[in-house]
Amino acid sequence: xxxxxxxxxxxxxxxxxxxxxxxxxxxxxxxxxxxxxxxxxxxxxxxxxxxxxxxxxxxxxxxxxxxxxxxxxxxxxxxxxxxxxxxxxxxxxxxxxxxxxxxxxxxxxxxxxxxxxxxxxxxxxxxxxxxxxxxxxxxxxxxxxxxxxxxxxxxxxxxxxxxxxxxxxxxxxxxxxxxxxxxxxxxxxxxxxxxxxxxxxxxxxxxxxxxxxxxxxxxxxxxxxxxx
Amino acid sequence: xxxxxxxxxxxxxxxxxxxxxxxxxxxxxxxxxxxxxxxxxxxxxxxxxxxxxxxxxxxxxxxxxxxxxxxxxxxxxxxxxxxxxxxxxxxxxxxxxxxxxxxxxxxxxxxxxxxxxxxxxxxxxxxxxxxxxxxxxxxxxxxxxxxxxxxxxxxxxxxxxxxxxxxxxxxxxxxxxxxxxxxxxxxxxxxxxxxxxxxxxxxxxxxxxxxxxxxxxxxxxxxxxxxxxxxxxx
Numbered sequence: 107x108x109x110x111x112x113x114x115x116x117x118x119x120x121x122x123x124x125x126x127x128x129x130x131x132x133x134x135x136x137x138x139x140x141x142x143x144x145x146x147x148x149x150x151x152x153x154x155x156x157x158x159x160x161x162x163x164x165x166x167x168x169x170x171x172x173x174x175x176x177x178x179x180x181x182x183x184x185x186x187x188x189x190x191x192x193x194x195x196x197x198x199x200x201x202x203x204x205x206x207x208x209x210x211x212x213x214x215x216x217x218x219x220x221x222x223x224x225x226x227x228x229x230x231x232x233x234x235x236x237x238x239x240x241x242x243x244x245x246x247x248x249x250x251x252x253x254x255x256x257x258x259x260x261x262x263x264x265x266x267x268x269x270x271x272x273x274x275x276x277x278x279x280x281x282x283x284x285x286x287x288x289x290x291x292x293x294x295x296x297x298x299x300x301x302x303x304x305x306x307x308x309x310x311x312x313x314x315x316x317x318x319x320x321x322x323x324x325x326x327x328x329x330x331x332x333x334x
Numbered sequence: 335x336x337x338x339x340x341x342x343x344x345x346x347x348x349x350x351x352x353x354x355x356x357x358x359x360x361x362x363x364x365x366x367x368x369x370x371x372x373x374x375x376x377x378x379x380x381x382x383x384x385x386x387x388x389x390x391x392x393x394x395x396x397x398x399x400x401x402x403x404x405x406x407x408x409x410x411x412x413x414x415x416x417x418x419x420x421x422x423x424x425x426x427x428x429x430x431x432x433x434x435x436x437x438x439x440x441x442x443x444x445x446x447x448x449x450x451x452x453x454x455x456x457x458x459x460x461x462x463x464x465x466x467x468x469x470x471x472x473x474x475x476x477x478x479x480x481x482x483x484x485x486x487x488x489x490x491x492x493x494x495x496x497x498x499x500x501x502x503x504x505x506x507x508x509x510x511x512x513x514x515x516x517x518x519x520x521x522x523x524x525x526x527x528x529x530x531x532x533x534x535x536x537x538x539x540x541x542x543x544x545x546x547x548x549x550x551x552x553x554x555x556x557x558x559x560x561x562x563x564x565x566x567x568x
Contacts, residue, residue, distance in 0.1 A: 110443070117440045125428040184426075193424035193483075195390060197441045198414030333392055 111206075114199040118207025119214070125184065126215065132180045133215055140173035140223050148230040155232070162231035163293035167249065167286055169223055170216070174253055175275055177215050178261040181208065186265045201329040209258045209324075216250050233297045241296055241306050248313030249289035253282045255320040263331050285320075288313045337411035338490055339401025340366045342387070342522050346396035349382050349546075356382045357546045360396070364524070364539070366490070367517050371533050372526040373562055374543035380526035381421070383543070384493045387524060388418045400491070414442060417489030421496050423480035427469035431460055431479050434468060435486060442487045454482035459508075474505035481512060492516055494525035498532050510536055534558035542566070 126132055147165045151158050185191040194204050224246070228235035235242060260277050264270040279286075292309030295302040342364050349357040357379040364370050372380040385391040387398060389405040389412065397404050405412050418424075425434050432451055439447035455464045458478040468476060477497070484492060498506055513536060516523055527533055534557060542549045542565035549565045 113443075114441065117437065121426070121429070121437050124433070125426060128428055188425055188427065189420050189422035190424050190426060192390060192418075192420060193438070194441070196388060196413055196416065196418055197438070198410050198412075198443070199441055200410065333390065 111200050111203045114203035115207040115210060118204055119210045122211035132177055133218060136173045136177045136219050137222050139176055140169045140219050141226060143169040143172055144226050144230060157231040160294040162227050162233040162297050163290050166227045166293060167289045171286060173219050174216055174257060177212055178257040179271060179274055181212055182261040182265045191265050195332055201332060202325040205258060205324060205328040209254060212254050212258060213250060220246055238296050238301055244310045245289060245292045248310055248317055249285055252285035252313060252316045252320050255324050256281050259324040259328060285316050337408055337415055341401055342491060343399040347386060347393045347398060348395040349386060350394045355546050360548050362541050364522055366520040366522060368538040369513060369517055369523040369536055371537040371540040372543060373540050378543040379546040380543055381495055384495050384526055388416055388493050389413055414487060415490040417484035418493040419480050419484040419497055423476050425468050425480055430465045430467055431455060432464040435483055438483050439486055444487055450486060454486055458482045473500040474502060477501060490522060492521050492523045496527055497525060498527060498529040506532055530559045530562055
């Protein structure tokens with residue numbers, strides 16, 4: 107049962123990656139957008155080579171949220187184009203496995219975006235990204251999973267809605283505010299001159315809790331939401 | 335096969351979108367080997383009914399029985415006995431014809447996916463274009479691949495939404511021939527179309543819809559276009 111579930115999820119991920127490797131459409135636009143956001147903020151918020159307090163963490167997460175929204179929209183636009191999402195839903199596979207497949211594909215894309223984004227933020231905002239690398243990776247993973255888990259569900263729900271591009275951020279951002287706060291506060295604790303590991307670990311734990319709640323709710327609601 | 339069925343019953347099916355009624359009191363039954371036409375003007379509820387039959391949409395009232403069981407009772411496996419070709423073709427333009435079919439074969443958990451896909455592409459007359467991207471195919475070629483995608487798992491129920499749109503005469507004839515093959519293989523075909531002249535003589539039965547309501551079916555014997563005209567004016 108679980109094997110079949112993950113087999114379906116893997117088939118969906120493989121298909122999405124094959125298409126993305128050929129077109130590089132989502133990856134290139136998302137990275138370009140994220141880099142532009144960080145550069146714009148760096149021009150305004152770094153004075154004499156010194157950034158304002160905690161600004162690096164906030165800008166990192168703003169860039170992740172904006173580029174994540176872009177990636178979510180583009181990924182499901184691809185499924186909308188020839189109504190292929192309906193073809194996926196017609197398959198006798200567990201529908202939550204389709205959700206997991208789409209989620210994993212978007213997470214991989216965002217991981218690649220963050221590989222560019224984090225060193226850039228470190229460079230432009232003098233953020234100590236390597237000092238507590240493991241904690242930073244845990245915060246990024248927890249935040250990205252939470253944000254994308256909700257985003258994948260909403261983007262799939264809205265795929266046939268006419269105002270999907272407007273509705274996705276309107277629905278997504280309020281729901282993911284706790285994830286964003288946890289990400290920013292945890293990252294800010296790591297980027298301080300004297301990193302506060304206890305605070306960072308608290309936010310990592312909270313992100314883990316959010317992830318479990320959001321992924322569970324999304325798996326539970328995906329099938330009924332997509333049927334109607 | 336446990337999830338297989340030989341009859342399809344649409345029992346008092348209705349579908350509302352808020353206060354708008356897309357379908358009301360639709361009833362018909364069909365059996366293996368039937369080709370049923372859903373005929374009616376735009377907005378009559380044909381696509382809504384196809385989506386309900388495909389289990390993609392829930393009926394607001396009434397039920398659809400696949401061999402005496404509803405989709406909820408039969409579970410996800412019932413979808414493995416249903417094939418659908420929508421107005422959009424459900425294919426990825428960035429993938430080749432072979433990659434598209436292999437993807438869906440794997441998604442359906444079919445054994446020997448590659449051999450099945452090659453056979454399907456040969457049947458569609460596209461064996462030599464198997465590794466070309468879908469984006470380079472003509473509408474007729476895409477339609478042939480899409481039909482083979484819908485038939486890859488040998489479904490009992492085949493649902494087609496405007497399958498003749500944009501096809502030339504040769505492609506239309508090929509599609510009609512393929513439908514007859516499906517009929518002989520015991521498939522229940524339900525198709526929504528405006529191309530009355532093409533399906534006249536192909537359909538086992540027509541279900542006429544107007545404003546979401548089933549309208550009276552005049553007796554057999556006259557041409558389909560005349561029966562359609564009479565049904566729409568009653």
